[in-house]
Structure formats: structure tokens, C-alpha cells
Amino acid sequence: WPQPEQLENLIKGRRSVRQYRPENVDPALLQQVLDVSAHAPTGVNARKLWVGVMDDMDRMQAFREDVYARLADKALHNALPQCRRTAFFAAAPRLWKEQGIDGIFRGAPHFVLVGNAKDAPCQEQDPLIYLSYMELYAQSLGLGTTWCGLLYWCLQLMLPELLPELGLPETHSFQYAMLLGEPAIRYARTVEYGPATVHRIQWK
Ligand SMILES: Cc1cc2nc3c(=O)[nH]c(=O)nc-3n(C[C@H](O)[C@H](O)[C@H](O)COP(=O)(O)O)c2cc1C
Numbered sequence: 352w353p354q355p356e357q358l359e360n361l362i363k364g365r366r367s368v369r370q371y372r373p374e375n376v377d378p379a380l381l382q383q384v385l386d387v388s389a390h391a392p393t394g395v396n397a398r399k400l401w402v403g404v405m406d407d408m409d410r411m412q413a414f415r416e417d418v419y420a421r422l423a424d425k426a427l428h429n430a431l432p433q434c435r436r437t438a439f440f441a442a443a444p445r446l447w448k449e450q451g452i453d454g455i456f457r458g459a460p461h462f463v464l465v466g467n468a469k470d471a472p473c474q475e476q477d478p479l480i481y482l483s484y485m486e487l488y489a490q491s492l493g494l495g496t497t498w499c500g501l502l503y504w505c506l507q508l509m510l511p512e513l514l515p516e517l518g519l520p521e522t523h524s525f526q527y528a529m530l531l532g533e534p535a536i537r538y539a540r541t542v543e544y545g546p547a548t549v550h551r552i553q554w555k
Contacts, residue, residue: 361491363541368495369457371532375408376461376494384492384531385463388485394473400481401466401523408460408532415456419444421510432508439501440509455501459530462502466523478526486529495534502528 385404393400405411423444425431431441446452463485465478486496506513507525514525
């Protein structure tokens with residue numbers, strides 16, 4: 352095993368990366384990340400995850416443009432579903448077009464989407480465990496990651512018609528998303544949040 356202090360540094364030192372080098376991650380390295388992450392535990396050992404990876408930055412760029420164009424079109428026709436995230440997704444295409452601000456994808460060259468079989472015993476938990484393991488392993492290799500709730504909501508709420516096009520089978524539900532790439536930024540220190548706030552359970 353790694354020494355405990357190495358793991359401590361990894362857990363405290365992993366950070367969200369929102370600046371990426373404009374290049375593909377070496378395919379062999381990306382495959383290694385996916386192969387190792389596939390060992391994450393699943394409830395009842397069901398192992399029914401669906402993992403989709405956007406592994407080419409040119410295709411990613413085309414997808415990014417398509418997503419912002421579709422959001423703009425839906426916003427124009429008042430066709431975005433109304434919820435507390437609608438305002439963000441209605442404004443995002445303009446920010447991208449006029450200011451080059453990529454609020455959803457943060458300029459990442461890749462993303463990983465995770466779904467799980469609808470009959471998996473731990474449908475919602477397995478994908479989050481998978482991505483948690485993947486994030487730590489990827490960051491231990493020097494890669495950058497960011498959990499991406501915005502991409503999750505974008506696909507789940509705003510543009511769900513894209514999920515089958517991305518390859519998600521009907522048997523699976525979409526569960527979460529993570530951005531990935533070579534970081535254009537390095538964090539020098541761990542984050543220190545201090546001691547944990549924990550409730551000591553009293554019983555009898
Ligand atoms: C479930 C989850 C969803 C997140 N979604 C986004 C997101 O959509 N975009 C983003 O830039 N950061 C996202 N983040 C990153 C958090 O903002 C980040 O983890 C937090 O600010 C702490 O910073 P750190 O990760 O660098 O320690 C998400 C994090 C989590 C855990």
C-alpha cells in the first residue's frame with residue numbers, strides 16, 4: 352500500500368482543475384485510468400456501470416459547440432425546462448459565444464460520464480464511488496479532474512435527448528460526470544480544513 356501520509360496528501364491535495372492544456376491525454380494513460388477505476392466496488396458486486404469517455408479533444412470541441420448551440424436554440428424558443436438551474440443554462444451560450452467563457456466544460460479536453468443499470472441494487476451510489484476512485488487515481492498520475500454537476504444537469508435536465516446519442520443504453524440511467532485532462536495549473540499545497548466535525552453517537 353502507499354504510505355498513509357501519501358494517501359493523506361493525495362486526499363487533502365486533490366483539487367478541482369478548471370484550466371487544462373489544449374491536448375489529448377496520452378491514450379495509454381487514459382486507458383490505465385479507466386482500467387484501474389473499473390476496480391471500484393459496486394453494491395452486491397453488480398458491476399453494471401456504463402462508462403462513456405470523450406477521449407478526443409477535437410470531438411469534444413464539436414460536442415461543446417453543439418451543446419451551447421442547442422441550449423441557445425431551446426432558450427430562444429422558451430423550451431428549457433423550468434427549474435432553479437434554468438437561468439444558468441439560458442445564459443451559458445451567450446457567455447461562450449461572446450466572451451469565450453466555457454462555464455460547463457471549463458475548457459477540458461475530455462469528460463467521463465457514468466451511468467448504472469436501472470436494476471442495479473446501488474444505482475446511485477456505484478457511479479459516485481467509481482468517480483471518487485477515478486479522481487484520486489487520475490490526480491495521483493498528475494492529471495486534472497473536476498466533478499461536473501453542470502454537465503450532469505445539462506444532460507440530465509436540459510438536453511436529455513443527447514444521452515442515447517452519447518451511447519447510454521435504455522437499460523441504464525445517467526448518474527454523473529467528470530471533466531478530465533492535462534492540467535494547465537499545479538496546486539502547491541494541500542487544503543487544510545482542520546479537524547472533522549463529527550457527532551459522537553450516544554446509545555443507552
Ligand atoms: C458533486 C460535485 C459537483 C461539482 N460540480 C462542479 C461543476 O459543475 N463545475 C465546477 O467547476 N466545479 C464543480 N465541482 C467542484 C467544487 O466546486 C469543488 O470541489 C469545491 O469548490 C472545492 O474545491 P476543490 O475541489 O478544489 O477542493 C463539483 C464538486 C462536486 C463534489
